[in-house]
Amino acid sequence: MTKTLLMAFAATVCLSLDAVAQEAGAAIDAAATAMGTTTLQSIQYSGTGTNNSVGQAATPGGPWPRFTVTKYVTSVNYTVPAMRQEIVRIDNETPTRGGGAGPFNPSTGQGGIRPIPGDIIQNQNTDGRTEIGALTIWLTPHGFLKGAAANRATAKASPARGKTVVSFVAFGKYTVTGTIGDRNLVERVETRMDNNFTGDTLFEGIYSDYQDFEGVKFPRHIVQRQGGYPVLEIMVADVRPNSPTALDMRGNPQRGGGPGAAPAAAIQIEPKQIAEGVWFLNFGAPQSLLVEFNDHVVIIEAPANDERTVATIAEVKRLLPNKPIKYLINTHHHSDHAGGIRAYVAEGIPIITHEAQKRYYEEQIFKNPHTLNPDRLARAPRAPVIEGVKDTRVLTDGNMTLELHLTRGNPHSEGLLMAYLPREKLLIQADAFAPRPGVPPLPSPSPYTVNLLDNIQRLKLDVARVVHVHGGSDPFEALMTAAGR
Ligand SMILES: [Zn+2]
Known part of the structure; x- marks a missing residue:
């Protein structure tokens, strides 16, 4: 190519790039004018519908559990920017399936186990000055146009x-x-954000049935999805453009992650022996547990994230320096219980889980790209070694015996495994039974707990104490009482 031709080519490329940017600018301006975004400083909208608990699906890779939203009010102040969602929801799906109870709250008597009685308050502040906060606001219809204009x-x-x-x-x-x-x-907005468990995760907002509210166009129907499944569906009843209440909202600089967010506190694992060769590795909730064999240990559960796994492995090395971790046992696929499994794979530690989860992990959790925030496994890829349990798997060295059993038909999660230590008469369970200290019993026993007891009786397990992956333990009688027996 001659120099002249090259220059002409370069000029054409610049011109066409310029034309593309101009076209985008024109489309953004036309939409901002049509929707009334240009003069919109704040907005408040409200309605009713449904929302869902991300990471808590009943089926590995299936839809997030749905709750009915009886009150939904969102306020956005575009000048900070900041957003606040006030949600009241009720747990009325029949039958109740999946997780999403959240931690037990002694002041409300809610959490720990589903179904959750009463109105559940779920308020959420978003600071639009953080990366994730800005993206969250840009996923809304007017927010998108403001974001597009700012990133013209x-x-x-x-x-x-x-x-x-x-x-x-x-x-x-x-x-x-x-x-x-x-x-x-604006009919639809989408982006990908990092989720430490599911990787670069698709977030979508779908907006329809637009109506005019004092010169501002706003959708009467809002659907938001995460990872391909709904997280929010609202029929909007009331819209208040330039709402002074929304404009008063200043946001909370600690929320939303990204620049400006407070650094996470250092993880301090506190080992607590609960029987010979059995330890809680406590930090927050859920926990990991350690079971000691003659020449190795196994860890039950990999909660949270990379940092938690790294801290747990370091603590095991300190506690029992001559016993390597042979397996990581995973009870179920919920993100609070499995968020740390990728870091075990990065360490070359095999995973034992139910076969329903094995497929989900192989096809999604260990396959999804993690380009937005590469974790340890993304930085040093390694093939996972996952053993799938069907009904029962027994680990023994003649001294310590650890049985894994499928909690058959439990509504909390397909493929929920429980662990049983026959010598110690300990049953280790996740999310099928939650003690409710200091509050009255549930109106009727949770089907999750009833199912757990049915499984213990089916397997004829001789249980003295029930140990909770979310922390603590109770005598078997407490489980009997909670199950209404
Ligand atoms: Zn769970």
Whole structure:
């Protein structure tokens, strides 16, 4: 190519890039004018619908459990920016399936186990000055247009079946894409954000049934999805553009993660022996447990994240320096219980779990890209070794015996494993029984707990104490009482 041709080529590329940016700018401006975004400083909208507990599906890889939302009020102050969601929900799915009870709260008597009685208050503040906070606000219809305008330099537009697709890159790594319909209304917004368990995770907002509220267009129907499944569906009843209440909201600088968020506290694992060769490795909830064999140990549960796994492995090395970790046992696929499994694989430690979870881990958890926030396994990839249990698996060296059993048919999670130590008469269980100290019993026994007891009786296990992966233990009689026997 001659020098002249090269220059002409470069000029054409610049021109076309410029044209793309101009086209994006025009689409953003047209939508901002049509929707009334330009003069919108704040908004408050309310309605009713459903929301879902992410990471708590009944089936590995299945939809998030659904709750009915009886009150939903969102306030956005675009000038900070900051957002507050006030949600009241009730646990009325029949039958109740999956997790999402949250930790037990002695002041409300809620949490620990489903179904949860009464109104559940779920308020959430989002600080739009953090990366995740900004993305959360940009996923809303007017928020998208404000984000696109602020990131105009990277915005691109392309036609798609009578619609315009505008995308921009934020913070150098997040691509936010909005679909603007033929009436210049934002119909859909999507981006990917990091989830330490599921990796680069798709977040979507789908907006329809637009109506005019004092010159501002707003959707009457909101659907938000995470990882392909709904997390929120609201029928909007009331919209207040430039709401003074929303404008008064200043946000909470500690929320939302990213720059400006407080650094996480250092993890301090506190080992607590509960029987010969059995230890709690306590930190927050859920916990890991250690079971000691002659020349190795196994760890039950890998909660939370990489940092937790690293701290747990370090504590095991300190406690029993000559006994390597032979297996990590995973009771079920919920993110609070399995968020740390990727770091065990990074250490080359095999996982034992139920076969229902094995497939989910192999096809999704160990396959999803982690490019937005690479964890240890993403930085040093390694093939997972996962052993799938069908009904029962016994680990023994003649001295210590650890049995794993499927908690058959438990509504909390398909493939929920429980661990039983026959010599110690200990049953280690996750999320099928939760003590409720200091509050009256549930109106009727939780089907999760009834099912656990049915399984213990089916397997003829001789249990003296029930140990909870979420911390603590109770005599077997407490489980009997909770199950209404
Ligand atoms: Zn769970």
